[in-house]
Amino acid sequence: MSAILHKAQVSSDPILRIERVKKYYPIRKGIFSKTVGHVKAVDDIDLLVFPGETLGIVGESGCGKSTLGRSIVRLESLTEGSVYYKEQDVHRMSESDMRRVRSELQIIFQDPYASLNPRKRVSELLINPLLVHVQMTPDEARKKAMELLDIVGLSKHSLNKFPHEFSGGQRQRIGIARAIILQPKLIVCDEPVSALDVSIQAQILNLLKSLQNNFQLTYLFIAHGLGAVKFMSDRIAVMYLGKIVELARTSNIFNHPKHPYTKALLDAYPVPNPLFRDKERIILSGDVPNPAAPPSGCRFHTRCPMARPRCREEQPELLGGQHLVACHYPLS
DSSP, X not given: OOGGGXXXXXXXXXXXXXXXXXXXXXXXXXXXXXXXXXXXXXXXXEEEEOTTOEEEEEOSTTSSHHHHHHHXXXXXXXXXXXXXXXXXXXXXXXXXXXXXXXXXXXXXOSOTTTSSOTTSOHHHHHHHHXXXXXXXXXXXXXXXXXXXXXXXXXXGGGGGSOGGGSOHHHHHHHHHHHHHTTOOSEEEEESTTTTSOHHXXXXXXXXXXXXXXXXXXXXXXXXXXXXXXXXHOSEXXXXXXXXXXXXXXXXXXXXXXXXXXXXXXXXXXXOSOGGGTTSOOOOOOSOOOOTTSOOSSSTTTTTOTTOOHHHHHSOOOOBOTTSEEOOSSOOO
């Protein structure tokens, strides 16, 4: 797919280029664990991410968002395709080269309770990366860790505590501090607020925005909450069953969605103004198809109220210039 289709009026070179990425998980059965099929978690995705922007990835649970994010930082191997960070193929790097890139390519995990080692104090979580990657002295690293804790809204005394001594929001702040301690260029935010109380979510989102401005960070922001995605993102890619079905600037996605699936997601979002509650809505019916046996043609046709015979037979391509949509009959 032509890279210019993803550029969306950004003049600089991309910091991240994803080409034809596929991630299939084998389905094994029998005493010999014979492979009888594959779960197609991510199926043929192309994306560009540009320096300083936030690209949001949104979709229902099970659409492949987190698998894509983990593949970008090489926590998951690829079945096919390439992930280029600054024109270097992440999945074809040697271990020594990847170790060097790790300082620039980080991830914030979804679950703050599972992402921190319960046996390590906060000081170990934050200071050890500085000792290994930056080769600071212990005193310099400790000073740097205390400064960073203050930036993310935690006391310097937190260094001597274990993760179980913190609340969920505080743990996520520690996870954010760990992600930015090495001053990375790109951070994959894998649903960083979905496990938190609503009152804490806004604080974490504001913190991420502030850090992005202060440290010139680039985010790949993965979420299923449309409010968080709208607040954080410059552009949004909508995923359904392992594929991107729409990609455009945030204002275009929310004000002029072209794919019926995007429209259905927006229609499911709560509307506080009663004057707009009676508008025509797309209500999704049925369940998400099995990713091990996705439907032929357009993968959304089994739930789309506007599906036609062509949708069942021919798979649509992601086309459209600055507002990409994979639909034979896009909304006007």
